[in-house]
Amino acid sequence: MHLDHELDEMFPERHTHSAAVPKRPDGTRRALRIGLGGPVGTGKTATVAALCRALRDELSIAVVTNDIYTREDAEFLLREAVLPAERIQAVETGACPHTAIRDDISANLEAVEDLEEAVGPLDLILVESGGDNLTATFSKGLVDFQIFVIDVAGGDDIPRKGGPGVTSADLLVINKTDLAPYVGVDLEGMARDAKAQRGELPVAFTALKKENGVKPVSDWVRTKLADWTAGPA
């Protein structure tokens, strides 16, 4: 048996609920955490809502929102009733949403810990960032995978411009494809640019307004979750 302080030296992050440790303090495999980031207005909250609706019957889900200066995103999810209120936690970010998901993740880790405590054990925790810029990414201490959401209305040159979100996110979602004809966007060109920036990393085109529009994303989440659950407990 290990003494407590020996464990501390081996795994100093074991008290932090950091994503670096795949287990809960009790040793069971913890919930998969997926971050959703991306610029303002691209459909992050709508994607979270759609994912919850698609997956809530098969999985135990909770959501952490990081709002810029209100609890609006959390309140949207509550109004839409995609999950019971006790499964949604809002983190206040002091006007710096990227700080809360990348540089100082302590408030988000606290929200994760509180959700596990209140409604756990959970299978999946979605952490939604506040709308930010193209450079915002999640800390690996907070999430296991990240989805970056952009939309066609933001211009078809976004994938070409790159930036950490576009190039390195585990899944790039290009939303609002139904608007492409109206904003004069070449979807194939966007796909080519994304491929050039991302190599083998996947890209999902979505039109959330359409029936089952979130399917490419929910399928990806299911695959990741299956891999995660198969990992060592």
Next chain:
Amino acid sequence: MSRAALLVLADGRFPAGGHAHSGGAEPAVTAGRIKDAATLERFCRGRLHTAGLVAAGLAAAAAAGADPLLLDDAADARTPVPALRQVARRLGRQMMRAARATWPSDALDALAAARPRGAHQPIVLGLAARSAGLTPLDAAYAVAYENISGPATAAVRLLSLDPFDATAVLAHLAADLDRVAAQGAEAAARVATEGVDALPAASAPLLDITAEQHAAWPVRLFAS
């Protein structure tokens, strides 16, 4: 001991949740009490000699080895509004998370077990300083500095204040910081013989009133 650990602990980037809090600056900006560098400096000076002094005493006492649970009660008695007690515990919990990962110790584990929802932040910070081998005076400095650097950073974001001016405000307050840190450490040294009553209890009525006001706002940039 390593004095350099103080730089790590007092660094504004130390990931303990402080960035989401304005230390009362947000309601003061809205009320027009902070509007430029000069008014920011006045606000920070007042905060430093009241809330900052209390925090410095608590942190120094924790770093000196006083019973953290007695200090936690003393902190409650010195924090008359629930909004500020909640903020202090919340930040304490976040500080605990960071401290146990950076300077693990039995004392931190014990306090985390006794106060799972968080002890008052200055006490956790003081205990973290102790775990890092720092002195009570070091802990008082770290907590007193954070007490004014938080509002200064928030004012930069809230007022688009020139960051050079905001940093100059902190530099102007260096002598006040020295004084408050020394007072906190001196009081903490008396806790062993006189109990926690020896610690400062300076109150700031406007900080208390506006903290509850701010907590009731439906829309705000900072958590406190």
Next chain:
Amino acid sequence: MTAAPTTLARPPRTPASTAGLHATARITARADAHGITRLPVLDGAGPFALRRIGGHGPQARICVVGAMSAPLGGDRLAIDATAESGAALHLTAAAATVALPGRTGEAATYDVRLTVGDGARLDWLPEPLISAEGSDLWMTTTVELAPTARLVLREEQVLGRTGEHTGTLHSRLTVRRAGRTLLDQETAYGPGVPGWDTSAVLDAQRAVGQLLVVQPEFDEHPAAVQLLGDAAGGPTGESAGQGVLAPLAGPAALVTAVAPDALRLRRLLDDAARYTAAG
């Protein structure tokens, strides 16, 4: 009995003053076999003359009448009041207390010690303490409460008489209940105190006060936070002062208020009293 706190509300060096007045008034209230509160000890001293008022009902009511100008610099004044188990003692004052400078420039001290037994109630409702220009007063209020004691305590400080600057006023309020400290607050205002007139502490307000209500019922039903005056977003225009009523970490509610003057301060505290069960 817990030792008196080694409070910071003491002049840095307090030599045994020879110039000033040393006086301690003492009051003990005791419930008799019929539940009527009697006053076996009622000793006025120095500037404190004690007048019994009212006389009907089980409660004993005392008015502290200032018999001379005090405290002056160098004075060492104290009031000890005890409401023993089951007694009800109500203390008021006839006029404001004015802290004045002494001849020697020495500080004055004024210590109020209140003790309330089980099932007893003490109301301490003095008039404001006015810190006159040039004065230097160190005041302590120390309260010891038994677990089922009730307390209503008002404290008002006015910084300077009309049209003058304030003196220096240090004050510490310590309330212990059942061996635990429920509230510990130090205020320090005036010349020589760093930061007191800043936007974090008093800003331009010159009257500051508190109303503390302790009652066992708050254990079950804590007071709700209530914003007062300008803080509640009342009509703009002339400032009414501002305050907050908030539950302490224990069965107590504290009103903290600041206002431009004593009149508006009292109005805020009176309003707040209506929100508590006290009164």
